[in-house]
Amino acid sequence: MESRRNFITKSLLALGSTAAITHTIAANERITTNIARINIKKDAVILFQGDSITDAGRNKENMQPNVANAFGNGYAMLAASELLNNHASKNLAIYNKGISGNRVPDLINRWEKDTFSINPDILSILIGVNDFWRTKDSGASNSPAQFKQQYQQLLEQTLQKSPNVQLIIGEPFAVKNVKHVTEDWYPDFPEYQQVTKEIAKEFKATFIPYQSVFDKAEKHAPGSYWTTDGVHTTLAGANLMAQAWLNAFK
Amino acid sequence: MESRRNFITKSLLALGSTAAITHTIAANERITTNIARINIKKDAVILFQGDSITDAGRNKENMQPNVANAFGNGYAMLAASELLNNHASKNLAIYNKGISGNRVPDLINRWEKDTFSINPDILSILIGVNDFWRTKDSGASNSPAQFKQQYQQLLEQTLQKSPNVQLIIGEPFAVKNVKHVTEDWYPDFPEYQQVTKEIAKEFKATFIPYQSVFDKAEKHAPGSYWTTDGVHTTLAGANLMAQAWLNAFK
Numbered sequence: 001m002e003s004r005r006n007f008i009t010k011s012l013l014a015l016g017s018t019a020a021i022t023h024t025i026a027a028n029e030r031i032t033t034n035i036a037r038i039n040i041k042k043d044a045v046i047l048f049q050g051d052s053i054t055d056a057g058r059n060k061e062n063m064q065p066n067v068a069n070a071f072g073n074g075y076a077m078l079a080a081s082e083l084l085n086n087h088a089s090k091n092l093a094i095y096n097k098g099i100s101g102n103r104v105p106d107l108i109n110r111w112e113k114d115t116f117s118i119n120p121d122i123l124s125i126l127i128g129v130n131d132f133w134r135t136k137d138s139g140a141s142n143s144p145a146q147f148k149q150q151y152q153q154l155l156e157q158t159l160q161k162s163p164n165v166q167l168i169i170g171e172p173f174a175v176k177n178v179k180h181v182t183e184d185w186y187p188d189f190p191e192y193q194q195v196t197k198e199i200a201k202e203f204k205a206t207f208i209p210y211q212s213v214f215d216k217a218e219k220h221a222p223g224s225y226w227t228t229d230g231v232h233t234t235l236a237g238a239n240l241m242a243q244a245w246l247n248a249f250k
Numbered sequence: 251m252e253s254r255r256n257f258i259t260k261s262l263l264a265l266g267s268t269a270a271i272t273h274t275i276a277a278n279e280r281i282t283t284n285i286a287r288i289n290i291k292k293d294a295v296i297l298f299q300g301d302s303i304t305d306a307g308r309n310k311e312n313m314q315p316n317v318a319n320a321f322g323n324g325y326a327m328l329a330a331s332e333l334l335n336n337h338a339s340k341n342l343a344i345y346n347k348g349i350s351g352n353r354v355p356d357l358i359n360r361w362e363k364d365t366f367s368i369n370p371d372i373l374s375i376l377i378g379v380n381d382f383w384r385t386k387d388s389g390a391s392n393s394p395a396q397f398k399q400q401y402q403q404l405l406e407q408t409l410q411k412s413p414n415v416q417l418i419i420g421e422p423f424a425v426k427n428v429k430h431v432t433e434d435w436y437p438d439f440p441e442y443q444q445v446t447k448e449i450a451k452e453f454k455a456t457f458i459p460y461q462s463v464f465d466k467a468e469k470h471a472p473g474s475y476w477t478t479d480g481v482h483t484t485l486a487g488a489n490l491m492a493q494a495w496l497n498a499f500k
Contacts, residue, residue, distance in 0.1 A: 057319070068485045069307070073318040073327065077485070081328055084486035085493065088470035220338035235318045235327070236334035243335065 038122065038166055038206060038249050040087055046094045047120035048076040049107060050127050050170070053232060053241075054098025065093035072096065074233060075241035076124075082246055095120075103131040103142075104150040111154065116161050123158065123165050124245070126210075127151075128172030129231055132192040136184060144191040151195065155203045167205035168248060170241075171196050173214050174230055175223035181230030206248045213244045288372065288416055288456060288499050290337055296344045297370035298326040299357060300377050300420070303482060303491075304348025315343035322346065324483060325491035326374075332496055345370075353381040353392075354400040361404065366411050373408065373415050374495070376460075377401075378422030379481055382442040386434060394441040401445065405453045417455035418498060420491075421446050423464050424480055425473035431480030456498045463494045 040046075045065075048054050056074025064070055066084055071077035080094040097114040099106065104127055107115075115123065131147045134140035158165065171193055174181040193211055200207035217226050217240050226237035233241060290296075295315075298304050306324025314320055316334055321327035330344040347364040349356065354377055357365075365373065381397045384390035408415065421443055424431040443461055450457035467476050467490050476487035483491060 066485055068323040068488065071323075071485070073321075073323060077323065078328065078331055081485045081489035081492075084484075085489035088467065088475060088486060217338065225338060234334075235316055235321070235331045236338060238318065239331035239335035242331075 038168070040083070040090060040092065040249060041121065042090045044090065044092055044121045045118060046080075046083070046092060046122045047115060047118050047124065048080075048094075048096040048098055049115060049123065049125045050098040051102040051130055052098070052100035053129070054096060054126050055100045056096075056098070056233075056238070058096050058098070060099075065095050070096060072098075073235075073238070074098075075238045075245060078238055078242035079245045082242065083249070098126075101130060102127065103134065104128070104147065104154055108150065108154050108157070111157060115158070119162065120165060122168065123162075124168035124170065126170035126172065126208075128192050128196055129174065132172070132185075132189050133180075133231075135188075144195050147192055148195040148199065151199050152202070155199065155205075159203065167200075167203055168208060168245070169196055169200040169203075169205040170208045170245070171210045173210040175214050175218070175227045176230070178223040178227050178230035208244055208248065210241060210244060213240060288418070290333070290340060290342070290499060291371065292340045294340065294342055294371045295368060296330075296333070296342060296372040297365060297368050297374065298330075298344075298346045298348060299365060299373065299375045300348040301352040301380055302348070302350035303379070304346060304376050305350045306346075306348070306483075306488070308346050308348070310349075315345050320346060322348075323485075323488070324348075325488045325495060328488055328492035329495045332492065333499070348376075351380060352377065353384065354378070354397065354404055358400065358404050358407070361407060365408070369412065370415060372418065373412075374418035374420065376420035376422065376458075378442050378446055379424065382422070382435075382439050383430075383481075385438075394445050397442055398445040398449065401449045402452070405449065405455075409453065417450075417453055418458060418495070419446055419450040419453075419455040420458045420495070421460045423460040425464050425468070425477045426480070428473040428477050428480035458494050458498065460491060460494060463490060 053074060054076050056072030056076065058072035059069045062070035066080070068077065071080055076096045076098065080096070083094060084092060095118055097118070099110075107125070107127060128147065131142055135142050155167070158167070173193075174185055174189055176185070197207060199205070214223075214226055214237070221236070223230070225234065226240060227233055303324060304326050306322030306326065308322035309319045312320035316330070318327065321330055326346045326348065330346070333344060334342060345368055347368070349360075357375070357377060378397065381392055385392050405417070408417070423443075424435055424439055426435070447457060449455070464473075464476055464487070471486070473480070475484065476490060477483055
């Protein structure tokens, strides 16, 4: 297994020497803005983790990798199907262990069982909307600073156990003025989003900027085309997310 | 609505004048080999029809277009999600009405209810594997000639009612030596496949050559990677089909 630093260096080199020279100063920025391409090795194990957006109605009794009904019908299923098709000779094992309603502390509680047991080479996490949302709809106490501390704890544990795992961190997103996502979400929610950007940078993860992906998509169709309720995706929105996620591999 | 002939001419022109001149003689061939690009207009209604491979576990109570659980988790769902994302400004309505076990006579019986009522601009049909298979596993009597006659009847009715519909005909496929698909399928099954090619040419449909798509895919991974039983797709196989289908639009 190569070190995290080697992985970054190799990713930069893979961009070609000219690009690497030109952009050396912005290396960290590049890592966190999804330009460092993730290389998929033979026999790689890939795990999607998160909340309901990742869960997407998956059959939780089905523990097999690469199987449609263990994936639900969200972005993870769409992205997995494309990786499995495009990297057919690599013997990939792809899992979805997203669970509806989860916040970071829930991930910490089930990390041994649902992540370390799978020992992924590539770990994709999308979490945070419930960490914020419960402070609005259930009076939960959870500041952006607390959220950050919890997320750091999760990733420190992860890297301690799996120092070579390639991390992908998805930005929690909200589509304004669609059902649940009212004015009341602002300006607070963006602070939680900002935390995930900082976390991605700190832990040298590939960052998928879903908020700007959805913002741009609204130029083509209204928010209700992409999400059913401001938070959960339509079929179009799931594909939008999957393409953004897959972009990290291209 | 433009005429069928105009559509073909426009498709050829869209290939660029050089290509059109060079390949004029092969125009019909091109139509049936998936090179004529289908243009998706604003407000287009797109309908997937077929058997279990199209059905893919869809919720048949859900009559809404563009909704994940009304699509199941097969190629139709994957292809629909990509069209909805890539053509977001076009206000598409995409339906899946595939039903497990169907043969051509079943389509004829439910065509009024499940196709004409939806009045699609683009109609994609994948049928034929059961028309053959029941002759093997249930002693049904159905020759390739009978299959052809039934398929012609279906499409004549379709074009009578909807003369401007853009037809897509998928080749029924089988992945040899995976579970159900034994030596016993040959040389008979290819005769039914040949019928669908002829039908596509006769009715100027875009033909998706799924058999060669799966044959090529076996260079990268074994048949059991692409189908669970020789007939139904895995997650990888569903993506393989979706990409082949989407290729008609690119």
